[in-house]
Amino acid sequence: MSLSPFLSQPVKSFFRLSDVQNQALKKLGISTINDILYHFPVRYGESNPGKLIRDIVGGEQVTIYGKVTGLKMGKSFKSHAPKAEGYIEDDSGRVKVIWLHQPYIARLIQNESLVKVSGKVSDRNGVLGFMNPEIESIGALPINIGESLFGESVQHGSMPIYSESKGITSRWFFHALQKVFKHPDFESVVDPIPEEILARYNLPSLRTSLIWIHAPQKESDAQVARKRFAFEEVFFIQLANEQRRHENSIHKGFIIDKPIADVDVFTKRFPFPLTDGQQKSINDILADFKKGQPMSRLLEGDVGSGKTAVAAVTAYTAVTTRPKNQGYGTLQVAYMAPTEILAKQHFESFIKYFSHLPISIGLITGTGCRKFPSKLKPGGWTDISRSQFLKWVANGEIAVVIGTHALIQKAVKFKHLSYVIIDEQHRFGTAQRQKLARKQDIIPHLLSMTATPIPRTLALTMYGDLDLSLLDQMPMGRKPVITEIVAPAKRDAVYEKIHKELKEGRQVYIICPRIDEPDPEKEKAINAKSVKEEAKRLKKDIFKDYKIDIMHSKMKPAEKDDVMEKFSNHNVDILVSTSVVEVGVNVPNATVIIIEGGERFGLSQLHQLRGRVIRGNHQAYCYVFTESQSDKTIDRLKALATAKNGFELSEIDLQLRGAGELYGGKQWGISDVAMEAIKNIKMVEAARKESRAMIESDPTLSQYPLIKQTLEGREEIHFE
Numbered sequence: 001m002s003l004s005p006f007l008s009q010p011v012k013s014f015f016r017l018s019d020v021q022n023q024a025l026k027k028l029g030i031s032t033i034n035d036i037l038y039h040f041p042v043r044y045g046e047s048n049p050g051k052l053i054r055d056i057v058g059g060e061q062v063t064i065y066g067k068v069t070g071l072k073m074g075k076s077f078k079s080h081a082p083k084a085e086g087y088i089e090d091d092s093g094r095v096k097v098i099w100l101h102q103p104y105i106a107r108l109i110q111n112e113s114l115v116k117v118s119g120k121v122s123d124r125n126g127v128l129g130f131m132n133p134e135i136e137s138i139g140a141l142p143i144n145i146g147e148s149l150f151g152e153s154v155q156h157g158s159m160p161i162y163s164e165s166k167g168i169t170s171r172w173f174f175h176a177l178q179k180v181f182k183h184p185d186f187e188s189v190v191d192p193i194p195e196e197i198l199a200r201y202n203l204p205s206l207r208t209s210l211i212w213i214h215a216p217q218k219e220s221d222a223q224v225a226r227k228r229f230a231f232e233e234v235f236f237i238q239l240a241n242e243q244r245r246h247e248n249s250i251h252k253g254f255i256i257d258k259p260i261a262d263v264d265v266f267t268k269r270f271p272f273p274l275t276d277g278q279q280k281s282i283n284d285i286l287a288d289f290k291k292g293q294p295m296s297r298l299l300e301g302d303v304g305s306g307k308t309a310v311a312a313v314t315a316y317t318a319v320t321t322r323p324k325n326q327g328y329g330t331l332q333v334a335y336m337a338p339t340e341i342l343a344k345q346h347f348e349s350f351i352k353y354f355s356h357l358p359i360s361i362g363l364i365t366g367t368g369c370r371k372f373p374s375k376l377k378p379g380g381w382t383d384i385s386r387s388q389f390l391k392w393v394a395n396g397e398i399a400v401v402i403g404t405h406a407l408i409q410k411a412v413k414f415k416h417l418s419y420v421i422i423d424e425q426h427r428f429g430t431a432q433r434q435k436l437a438r439k440q441d442i443i444p445h446l447l448s449m450t451a452t453p454i455p456r457t458l459a460l461t462m463y464g465d466l467d468l469s470l471l472d473q474m475p476m477g478r479k480p481v482i483t484e485i486v487a488p489a490k491r492d493a494v495y496e497k498i499h500k501e502l503k504e505g506r507q508v509y510i511i512c513p514r515i516d517e518p519d520p521e522k523e524k525a526i527n528a529k530s531v532k533e534e535a536k537r538l539k540k541d542i543f544k545d546y547k548i549d550i551m552h553s554k555m556k557p558a559e560k561d562d563v564m565e566k567f568s569n570h571n572v573d574i575l576v577s578t579s580v581v582e583v584g585v586n587v588p589n590a591t592v593i594i595i596e597g598g599e600r601f602g603l604s605q606l607h608q609l610r611g612r613v614i615r616g617n618h619q620a621y622c623y624v625f626t627e628s629q630s631d632k633t634i635d636r637l638k639a640l641a642t643a644k645n646g647f648e649l650s651e652i653d654l655q656l657r658g659a660g661e662l663y664g665g666k667q668w669g670i671s672d673v674a675m676e677a678i679k680n681i682k683m684v685e686a687a688r689k690e691s692r693a694m695i696e697s698d699p700t701l702s703q704y705p706l707i708k709q710t711l712e713g714r715e716e717i718h719f720e
Helices: 019-027 033-037 170-182 184-188 195-200 206-214 219-249 260-267 276-289 307-319 340-354 386-394 432-436 456-462 488-503 531-542 557-568 603-613 631-642 646-657 672-677 681-697 705-713
Strands: 043-046 061-075 082-090 093-100 114-124 127-131 134-137 158-161 296-301 332-336 361-365 368-372 382-384 400-403 417-423 445-450 467-471 482-486 507-511 548-551 574-577 590-595 621-625
Touching: 033 170, 061 093, 158 170, 170 184, 170 206, 206 219, 219 296, 219 456, 219 672, 219 681, 219 705, 260 276, 260 307, 276 296, 276 307, 276 445, 276 467, 296 307, 307 332, 307 340, 307 417, 307 445, 340 361, 340 368, 340 400, 340 557, 361 386, 368 386, 456 681, 482 488, 482 631, 488 507, 488 590, 488 621, 507 603, 531 548, 531 574, 548 557, 590 603, 603 621, 603 631, 603 646, 621 631, 631 646
Parallel strands: 093 127, 296 445, 296 467, 332 400, 332 417, 361 400, 417 445, 482 621, 507 574, 507 590, 548 574, 590 621
Antiparallel strands: 043 158, 061 082, 061 114, 082 093, 114 127, 114 134, 361 368, 368 382
């Protein structure tokens, strides 16, 4: 984080590296000394890392290191359950290992590779072995079992274990960091966080924290160091939030003040009553519209909770308001969706909401433009040329403009853009609102929407510059999805239930982790169901009398649209797909979803996929198939089955696993250490309090030049 010249020095100029090591560091995202220092250990192992095979005893929990041999797939003798089996060898002997219901282990681990195995030693009539142990490939064996992995130079009880790549091991990181710490210029590293803030929360300095996190003398050293770096990252995220909030507050926004009676007339046309959550969210947004400052609000609602209806009602108030000092025309609304399928769906929805009004609605995607109403098709839309579409948007004739990323191209110019709605905001890149609002003196209002349930601590951190509205109720008539976690032995019983649904005229999604079958010649090919082969198997053996089609990410957008249209029109009974349907069109008649290999999906994905069958008023079912026998995996999947809604699920997952798969660093662009902090509400609130006070007293950070430099040097993270 510090901008010391020493820390910006390239790694390759500081260490002698082979080509393989250079590539490994590049793969790990490490190019400077600073990158190495911020490549924190993923965990700490004991300095006594394991036992020799000759010393293991039945019933004890142990770790052994060795070479794997004779690894193969097969079936158990009695139950015929799929399994992987093989041997682990070291200089003292060998022992048999079996993984029941985990045949893919034989493809993930290569024969003759070096491995670490941890588990309980089984004893069957004096024959020792392991059943379903944890296994991981390692680059090299420990120097000496029973002594420190790093030799006598490590005088403490734990060793740092890092994310590795071929040629760069945990051992390499340890010795590389020792060289960095001993370099005279390491003393020049300046802490970006003011001393008074560190003292207030009993946090160590940057140099101390770096040493403690990489080479802790005791467990508490590492914990305190991680706490400091977690605070640091959350603090800088909050600072960026507070700066954006401050900048926003000094700009003018469009004043939209629609009589509530007019809004009530509009909503009474809906075929459903608004929920309390929808009504409150609408009221919050309309109150923001009257303030004269640009709104920044996050609308968080579970899948199927009615976010589009809130967007439509609030958009109505804008597109029925005249521009200031103008007796004709209306203000404009831009609605940006993450996929073409979803953009088209919103276009159709808005036509239903606005068809009784003299309002023009446009759609722009990478494949073309549409406009409603059409002079040629009364009550319908028509395709129009891109040039004509852009002309009508620029002169304000199209009031509601719906689209994908095509909306933020330079050629798209608005006359009176007053309100921007962005769906599934974390899927987008940086600063969409600024791009949409260019060349306007007045900043448009912003509503970000997400169907990913977010724990309060994460919302406070990542969306600190946005006000929050929640939709935590389902529209009237919606029934909760019945979710079951299904073991291999119960697969046939589930197929029988699905046959009954199909006979009732319902439709089915079947989700597979892969598109194609794995190459059997590749050792590391993962043994998981594929869309293409599963569709063939189901048609041949299970659902012979029903129409089956497939969809996956390698298909062209037009091909995917064609398949979804057939499914929507019930020309297809069963859609076998990858998770590409996670965000897709609504098919109210689809009441069943099977998810193959449930352990391979994050909870967030599973929850989103389940949401595909919550759109109608028929009872819906979600069957999550898993071959995993891991208690941790089963507990995680059970949380999916027992949580009443996505918000409860997010809190369960946060406590069960930390930020983990539901809110992984890759999705949010922050480190694992910062994600750990999300579990600590006091830390998040402390960072928020300090950043807010700093920006309130010094909005330009002129008194804090190092903080300003650090903030400008960070990769900007936007969640709009």
